[in-house]
Every structure is written in structure tokens, then in C-alpha cells.
Amino acid sequence: MELLYVADLVGTFVFAISGVMVASAKKFDVFGAFVIAFVTAIGGGTLRDILIGSLPVGWIQDVTYIFVIMVACLCSVLFSRYIINLSKTLFLFDTIGIAVFTILGLQKALDVGTPAVVAVMMGTISAVFGGVVRDVLCNEEPLIFRKELYATPCIFGGVLYLILDRSGLIQPAVIGITIAGIIIVRLLAVKRHWSLPLINLEKIRH
Amino acid sequence: MELLYVADLVGTFVFAISGVMVASAKKFDVFGAFVIAFVTAIGGGTLRDILIGSLPVGWIQDVTYIFVIMVACLCSVLFSRYIINLSKTLFLFDTIGIAVFTILGLQKALDVGTPAVVAVMMGTISAVFGGVVRDVLCNEEPLIFRKELYATPCIFGGVLYLILDRSGLIQPAVIGITIAGIIIVRLLAVKRHWSLPLINLEKIRH
Amino acid sequence: MELLYVADLVGTFVFAISGVMVASAKKFDVFGAFVIAFVTAIGGGTLRDILIGSLPVGWIQDVTYIFVIMVACLCSVLFSRYIINLSKTLFLFDTIGIAVFTILGLQKALDVGTPAVVAVMMGTISAVFGGVVRDVLCNEEPLIFRKELYATPCIFGGVLYLILDRSGLIQPAVIGITIAGIIIVRLLAVKRHWSLPLINLEKIRH
Numbered sequence: 214m215e216l217l218y219v220a221d222l223v224g225t226f227v228f229a230i231s232g233v234m235v236a237s238a239k240k241f242d243v244f245g246a247f248v249i250a251f252v253t254a255i256g257g258g259t260l261r262d263i264l265i266g267s268l269p270v271g272w273i274q275d276v277t278y279i280f281v282i283m284v285a286c287l288c289s290v291l292f293s294r295y296i297i298n299l300s301k302t303l304f305l306f307d308t309i310g311i312a313v314f315t316i317l318g319l320q321k322a323l324d325v326g327t328p329a330v331v332a333v334m335m336g337t338i339s340a341v342f343g344g345v346v347r348d349v350l351c352n353e354e355p356l357i358f359r360k361e362l363y364a365t366p367c368i369f370g371g372v373l374y375l376i377l378d379r380s381g382l383i384q385p386a387v388i389g390i391t392i393a394g395i396i397i398v399r400l401l402a403v404k405r406h407w408s409l410p411l412i413n414l415e416k417i418r419h
Numbered sequence: 420m421e422l423l424y425v426a427d428l429v430g431t432f433v434f435a436i437s438g439v440m441v442a443s444a445k446k447f448d449v450f451g452a453f454v455i456a457f458v459t460a461i462g463g464g465t466l467r468d469i470l471i472g473s474l475p476v477g478w479i480q481d482v483t484y485i486f487v488i489m490v491a492c493l494c495s496v497l498f499s500r501y502i503i504n505l506s507k508t509l510f511l512f513d514t515i516g517i518a519v520f521t522i523l524g525l526q527k528a529l530d531v532g533t534p535a536v537v538a539v540m541m542g543t544i545s546a547v548f549g550g551v552v553r554d555v556l557c558n559e560e561p562l563i564f565r566k567e568l569y570a571t572p573c574i575f576g577g578v579l580y581l582i583l584d585r586s587g588l589i590q591p592a593v594i595g596i597t598i599a600g601i602i603i604v605r606l607l608a609v610k611r612h613w614s615l616p617l618i619n620l621e622k623i624r625h
Numbered sequence: 626m627e628l629l630y631v632a633d634l635v636g637t638f639v640f641a642i643s644g645v646m647v648a649s650a651k652k653f654d655v656f657g658a659f660v661i662a663f664v665t666a667i668g669g670g671t672l673r674d675i676l677i678g679s680l681p682v683g684w685i686q687d688v689t690y691i692f693v694i695m696v697a698c699l700c701s702v703l704f705s706r707y708i709i710n711l712s713k714t715l716f717l718f719d720t721i722g723i724a725v726f727t728i729l730g731l732q733k734a735l736d737v738g739t740p741a742v743v744a745v746m747m748g749t750i751s752a753v754f755g756g757v758v759r760d761v762l763c764n765e766e767p768l769i770f771r772k773e774l775y776a777t778p779c780i781f782g783g784v785l786y787l788i789l790d791r792s793g794l795i796q797p798a799v800i801g802i803t804i805a806g807i808i809i810v811r812l813l814a815v816k817r818h819w820s821l822p823l824i825n826l827e828k829i830r831h
Contacts, residue, residue, distance in 0.1 A: 240825070279743070411447065531681070
């Protein structure tokens with residue numbers, strides 16, 4: 214679908230901007246900022262492509278992604294005063310981004326014949342692992358392992374997609390409902406401060 | 420060999436449990452704990468598969484590993500009080516795990532035609548690199564670079580395997596002796612506090 | 626070209642020595658030092674090979690690199706007193722190293738048919754990403770994101786190579802001028818303390 218491709222580029226753009234913001238907080242130089250923007254935007258999809266053996270990775274086969282990230286970096290610097298005021302809009306697009314990344318990642322995994330459980334994992338990896346690579350390169354503990362309900366909506370969305378897809382619904386409906394579902398779960402999670410329980414093997418010891 | 424496959428799954432199970440324990444110490448949430456368990460258990464084999472070009476990686480082709488890790492995570496939480504008392508048993512299984520991972524990694528490398536020195540490296544990577552990826556994702560210095568004699572038994576085992584294999588012994592004997600050798604070296608190393616010399620270019624400067 | 630292959634091995638050797646030096650500063654053991662030497666020397670090329678799908682990775686197909694790194698580790702320890710006095714020579718060879726890594730990485734990317742912009746990226750990744758992986762494994766912030774003008778000469782060299790190559794010059798001239806260009810830019814950058822501007826979205830906010 215054309216629309217999904219455009220949404221993918223928009224997600225890439227927004228992820229890249231969030232990468233520049235993190236790099237700015239770390240006081241990196243412009244090269245470092247570009248690298249962080251890049252891995253944030255395409256790190257998840259790159260890991261997925263490597264694991265399933267779809268090489269060269271996606272952004273080598275379609276350089277549009279590289280240019281979108283370059284433009285995002287440029288915009289971050291040129292319009293930084295506006296971007297900071299746009300945080301709510303960015304959050305919305307970020308949420309659309311993880312929804313689209315999840316679905317495209319899941320579809321790509323299914324296309325190469327992976328089992329359902331792997332496809333859901335690949336969808337989730339596509340959406341959230343760019344942030345993990347970003348945090349590793351910034352020498353920070355990955356945020357999603359502790360603080361935010363970020364991966365759960367993707368896992369939920371992946372399962373939802375598979376159920377809807379097997380129910381015989383037409384593709385656009387499956388995709389639309391899944392995106393809506395991921396966005397709703399994520400917005401609710403943030404609004405109501407939902408978070409996953411921490412793992413704590415100690416407390417049971419007593 | 421069927422037995423080696425079972426031992427591989429047991430090793431995966433024990434590595435995943437050790438990953439959950441690390442995640443618990445880091446106060447990650449359940450998603451973070453699953454990711455850490457996962458990379459600890461399959462990180463080494465995944466890196467090996469990528470480097471030698473055996474894609475999709477192993478656990479995508481046989482999802483048994485994914486389910487074993489899920490069960491290990493569940494068991495960690497449900498039986499955590501017992502697991503802590505089982506530390507000696509876990510250490511034993513962990514040692515069997517690195518032995519089996521080494522052999523299977525080495526065999527897989529030989530199967531795709533890598534030279535002997537690469538095969539030994541791939542065996543060692545299979546056994547120890549899951550722990551490295553775990554430490555990187557936990558934002559810790561990799562343990563095996565400093566404190567524990569962990570990789571050396573694997574390198575020793577890899578070389579032993581190749582020597583035995585070329586001596587004309589039957590496969591089960593080669594495998595059995597190699598596993599025994601790795602376990603003995605590792606147990607001795609821990610018992611007698613063997614460690615590798617630190618690298619120190621400074622001291623020679625004076 | 627034979628000469629480029631030899632220069633590649635020399636670059637590998639020097640990168641490995643710089644890795645041992647970092648490992649020594651981190652007080653790793655000899656195994657840790659070998660791993661750090663190894664990833665510093667071949668990390669960039671390995672990532673490039675994975676991304677473009679040239680698997681198994683280069684150093685598996687030609688084990689000369691592995692032996693060069695082993696010899697470099699041995700030399701670091703045996704001749705450490707001299708190496709410290711050789712820092713200027715090492716810096717020169719390091720600079721030649723990044724120049725050669727850039728060109729070989731770029732050529733390999735072009736050989737598999739990547740677009741020009743990707744080829745420049747792959748050349749740069751080949752030259753600088755070994756250092757990034759080294760820093761990540763050492764649990765340090767990657768140096769090149771903040772302090773040194775290290776990647777810029779590679780990007781410059783990559784673009785220069787492509788321009789010269791399309792101008793109809795003979796290959797040896799293209800390679801020679803590109804190497805000279807990268808070395809000059811890097812030496813000037815170090816001599817004159819050039820650095821990239823930091824990214825700072827905050828300052829514009831006021």
C-alpha cells in the first residue's frame with residue numbers, strides 16, 4: 214500500500230528527529246547526531262532484516278530513507294524552536310510510527326515464511342530496537358527495559374494483526390484496525406501511567 | 420545427535436534463567452527481563468549465524484528455542500525461591516551449556532566450510548557472546564573481559580575437538596571427550612581461582 | 626591492487642594495537658584485550674559486510690586478517706615500551722589505515738551495486754565503526770560522536786573518490802589522490818584542532 218509507505222517515511226522522519234534530540238542532550242557533534250538519528254530511525258528494521266536474512270538491508274535497497282533522515286536532521290537544527298513546541302504532535306507521529314513499523318516488520322517477516330511467533334517478534338523489533346541501539350550507542354541503559362510501556366502495544370498489535378488477517382478481513386481493514394489498536398493502547402498507557410511489573414526475584418526469597 | 424539437541428535446549432534454558440537474574444538485579448520490567456533472557460540465551464549463536472551467513476538465524480528456523488526461553492522466564496518467576504537455592508546445579512548446567520554451545524557452534528562453522536581457526540572462534544562466540552550482548556544491553560562492562568575464566572575452556576575445547584576429530588575417533592567419542600574436557604577445565608578454573616593475566620602495557624614502560 | 630591489500634593489512638595491524646592499548650587502560654585480561662583488538666580492527670568492515678549482505682564476512686573468507694591481529698596483540702605486549710614511543714608513527718599508520726579502509730569499503734559497496742550515497746556511508750563505516758564497537762564493548766561513549774574529527778575525512782575521501790572515478794582518471798591515480806586527500810584533511814584537522822560543531826537544540830529555544 215502506498216499509504217503505508219508514506220507513513221513509514223513519516224515514522225522514519227519523526228524517529229530521526231527524536232534521535233537528534235537525544236544526541237543534543239548528550240552534547241554530541243553533528244556527525245554523532247546524524248549517526249544517532251540514523252540508528253534510531255532504521256536500527257530496528259536493520260536488525261530485523263539481518264536476522265531474517267533479507268540483505269542488503271532495506272535502506273540500502275531504497276535510499277529514500279537515507280534522504281528522509283538527512284532532511285529530518287536538517288529540520289531539527291533549522292526549526293528546533295518549533296520542534297520543542299511540537300512535542301505533542303511529535304508524540305502522536307511517533308506512536309503512528311511504531312504502529313506502522315510493527316505492521317511492516319511483521320509483514321516482511323511473514324513474506325519470508327517465518328512462523329507467527331517470530332513475525333510478531335520481528336514487528337516489535339522493527340518498532341522498538343532502533344531506540345535500544347540508540348541508547349547503547351549513547352552509553353545509556355535502554356529506556357524500554359524499565360520505564361515505558363513501549364513494546365507492549367507493538368506485541369499486542371502484532372497478535373491483533375495475525376488474528377484479523379486470518380479472520381478473512383480485507384488487508385486495508387486489518388492494517389487500519391491494527392494501527393488504531395496500537396495507537397489506542399499506547400495513548401491509554403501513557404495517559405494512565407500503565408507500566409509493566411518490574412522483575413524482582415529477590416522479594417520472593419524471604 | 421538427538422542428545423546434543425536436548426543438551427542445547429537445556430543450555431538455552433539455563434542461560435535464559437541467568438539472564439532473568441541479571442535483569443532482576445538491574446530492576447528491569449518483565450519485557451526487559453525477557454529481552455535480556457533472550458539475548459543471553461541466543462545472542463552468541465545469533466552472532467555466529469550472522470557472521471558465517473547462515474540466515475535466517477537458527478532460532479527463526481526452529482522456534483523451539485523461543486518457547487524454551489519463554490518457559491525459562493516463567494519458571495524463573497514462579498520458582499525463584501528454589502532457583503536461588505539451586506545455584507550449584509545451575510552452575511553445572513551452565514557449564515554443560517557452554518560446552519554444548521561451543522561444539523554445536525564449531526560444527527556449524529565447519530559445515531559451511533570455514534577454516535579451523537575460524538571454527539574455534541565461532542564455537543567460542545556461540546558460547547560466550549550471549550553474555551557479552553547481555554552486558555552491553557545492561558550498560559555494564561562485559562564480565563568475561565576481566566573477571567572470569569569463561570572463554571578459555573571454550574577455546575581449549577574447540578582445539579581439542581578438532582584434534583580428536585582428525586585423529587579418526589568416532590563422532591560421539593569426540594563430542595563426549597570435548598564436553599568432559601571443557602567442563603573439567605572450567606570447574607578447575609573456578610575451584611582454583613584461575614584467571615588470565617591482565618593486559619598492562621604501562622608497567623613495562625618504566 | 627596488491628599494494629592496497631598490504632596497506633589494508635597494515636591498517637588492521639595498527640588498529641589492533643590501538644585496541645590493545647584501550648583494553649590495557651580498561652584493565653581487561655588478555656582474552657578481553659584480544660577481543661577488543663579484534664573488533665577495533667575488523668568491526669567496521671564486519672558491519673559493512675553484514676549490511677550489504679556480503680557473507681560470510683571478509684575475515685572469515687581470508688584468515689590472514691585474524692593472524693595479523695594475533696601478531697599485533699603479541700607485538701603490543703612484547704614491544705610495549707617501544708610502541709609507546711612510536712605514538713607519532715602509529716598515528717600516521719592509523720591515518721593511512723582509515724584512508725585505505727574507506728576506499729576498500731567504498732569499492733566493495735559499489736561492487737555489490739549500492740548507490741553512491743550508500744557507498745560513501747559504507748566506506749566511512751568500514752573506517753570508523755570498529756572504534757564505535759570497541760567503545761560500546763568497553764562501556765564508554767563512542768569517542769567519534771563528540772571529540773575527534775575522525776569520520777569527516779572519510780566522508781570527504783569517499784565523495785572525492787567517486788568524483789575522480791567518474792572523471793575518467795585511471796584507478797591507481799583515483800586511489801592515490803583519495804588516500805592523500807584523506808590523510809591531508811585528517812592531519813590538518815588534528816594540527817589545527819578542527820572539530821565539528823556540537824549539536825545543541827536548546828540554545829535556540831530562548
